[in-house]
Amino acid sequence: MSISVRDMTLDDIPAVASCQRAAFRHPFDQAVLTHEFLGCHRFNPDTLLVAVDENDAVVGTIWGAWNGRRAVISGLAVHPSYQGHGIARRLITTVEERFRAKGVTRLSLEITADNHRVIPLYENLGFRVKEGIMSMGKNLNAEDGTPLPQ
Numbered sequence: 001m002s003i004s005v006r007d008m009t010l011d012d013i014p015a016v017a018s019c020q021r022a023a024f025r026h027p028f029d030q031a032v033l034t035h036e037f038l039g040c041h042r043f044n045p046d047t048l049l050v051a052v053d054e055n056d057a058v059v060g061t062i063w064g065a066w067n068g069r070r071a072v073i074s075g076l077a078v079h080p081s082y083q084g085h086g087i088a089r090r091l092i093t094t095v096e097e098r099f100r101a102k103g104v105t106r107l108s109l110e111i112t113a114d115n116h117r118v119i120p121l122y123e124n125l126g127f128r129v130k131e132g133i134m135s136m137g138k139n140l141n142a143e144d145g146t147p148l149p150q
């Protein structure tokens with residue numbers, strides 16, 4: 001299996017959405033993904049990455065945003081047919097290298113509470129659960145208690 005990691009481009013959006021649909025039980029729909037992708041790409045064009053096979057088909061995705069010191073990664077997904085070959089590990093370490101080169105020193109991510117299976121992957125790469133931190137969010141489109149969308 002010959003896999004490489006390269007920058008994501010706008011042309012990759014349908015393939016990225018398709019990879020996310022295959023990997024996640026509750027994926028973003030393509031419109032939401034496109035919105036997030038365009039916003040992230042505008043300010044962080046070199047920290048949105050895809051893993052591709054020998055035919056340049058997208059088999060893995062990750063993207064990250066940073067503010068100078070802190071960065072957040074999201075969208076980590078590997079197509080089920082390609083899981084278990086270290087592709088996620090390569091995507092995470094590559095995005096880490098990109099951030100380190102920019103002077104980013106703090107990297108964070110969110111994990112859905114029932115996704116325990118992914119924790120060893122991150123722990124093996126040096127991530128630790130942040131004790132004493134709660135995650136809060138707000139839907140800026142609906143301040144009336146409407147649940148926060150993904």
Ligand SMILES: CC(C)(COP(=O)(O)OP(=O)(O)OC[C@H]1O[C@@H](n2cnc3c(N)ncnc32)[C@H](O)[C@@H]1OP(=O)(O)O)[C@@H](O)C(=O)NCCC(=O)NCCS
Pocket residue numbers: 023024076077078079082083084085086087088089090110111112115117118119120121
């Ligand atoms: C998590 C995921 C990206 C791992 O991709 P991968 O290329 O198989 O990962 P690697 O081969 O680099 O590392 C394997 C490790 O990933 C984790 N993993 C493997 N399959 C997984 C799955 N279906 N769900 C969650 N974690 C998984 C395990 O820790 C595994 O270690 P193990 O092989 O010792 O059990 C991939 O399984 C996936 O896309 N899962 C669904 C989406 C998801 O949960 N994304 C993370 C959001 S925080």
